[in-house]
Amino acid sequence: MKIFKGRIFSFLRKPADINDTGSYTYLEKGGVAFDDKGIIIEVDDYYKLSKKYENTETIDFGSKIIFPGFIDLHNHFPQTQVIASYGTKLLEWLNKYTFPNESLFVDDEHCDRESKIFLDLLNHNGITTSVSFGSVHPNSVEYLFQEALRRNMCIIAGNVLMDRNAPDTVLKRADKSYLSSKKIIGKWHNVSRCKYAITPRFAITSTPELMEVSQTLCAENKSCYVQTHLSENIDEIETTLELFPDQKDYLSIYDKYKLLSNKTLLAH
Ligand SMILES: [Zn+2]
Structure with missing residues (x-):
């Protein structure tokens, strides 16, 4: 004592x-x-x-x-190694630094090592609860949950769902994402302090089919959270509205697919 x-x-x-x-x-x-x-x-x-x-x-x-432990409501677990990369605009920054780095999470050893580094960083900064994006690879979130469980940390996380407008190494077809997400939800949601968040990265990297998959996952797993991005910068908003021309604004895209509730976190 x-x-x-x-x-x-x-x-x-x-x-x-x-x-x-x-x-x-x-x-x-x-x-x-x-x-x-x-x-x-x-x-x-x-x-x-x-x-x-x-x-x-x-x-x-x-x-x-x-203080009690801090709660970090939004971060990207697979971006630890690109923190402080040169500050270009969002879409350029994603293509230049983020997507190449996230593609490394196809490798289990990398996921394992990075999950420990990431949670060490959170803990050293006083954070004991985190809402996190994984990469498109389901294993990124599996390793994160495993390490969080070992530390008895509260983690809400999900692998990102992406099926367009990014390199092939970080894309996954909507039907495959549905199956892998369903599997991880069954294995990890509400295990100890781990909770799953359905995570369409943002509208730009989601086809209407992928948005429908997100909607189905939400409807089938009502106790899961939802996390995505909204209105980060002007170029992104313009591109988003070109991709969904029938919607009056960015938020209405997520509303159309019934992703908005008191369990939804809209980042940035
Ligand atoms: Zn973000």
Whole structure:
């Protein structure tokens, strides 16, 4: 057992406004008591804890603030190695850096190694819950879930669904994507803290057939999440509307295929 000592800040509920001081707890000299497995057993004033758990080792973080784990609502697991690549516009950046790098995830060893590096990076930055895109390869998400399970992390993830407007190495036919997604949902959704998100990458890389597959997967797996991208930049929005000329705006494309609900995350 151990006690972490420091300033503790934690939200109890969503604040109503900036003056809602009852929405959080703050302890100037706080303590977090852990059992030997690293599970938090109590959070309170440090001196109360140190009396209650006498002869327990204290790790003193001084005036540093101790927060609960952060939640990262959007990231791309297979893009770890292209972080900070030169900032060209979205569609050029995808073709130049992202798609070539994502194509490497066809290899199991690569998926295994990268999932560990990715989750190490999240953990080192205080992130304990993440909503993540995989590559088009189902194994990218399988390895990510395996590693998350080992760490008891909460991960919502899905392999991206893409069947046009990208190199062949990162495309998959809609019917094949349906079958592989169904298999992973059956194997991983709600296993420990792993949850599946149906993940059409964005409208540009989705044919109407693929959007229909996403719709079917949602209808058949109502407890799964949905994640995709919306309106990242002007060129992307223009291209999207050219591909779906019958739709009045970008969001209405996702609405048409019934992908919008309170379990949908629209990134960027
Ligand atoms: Zn994104």
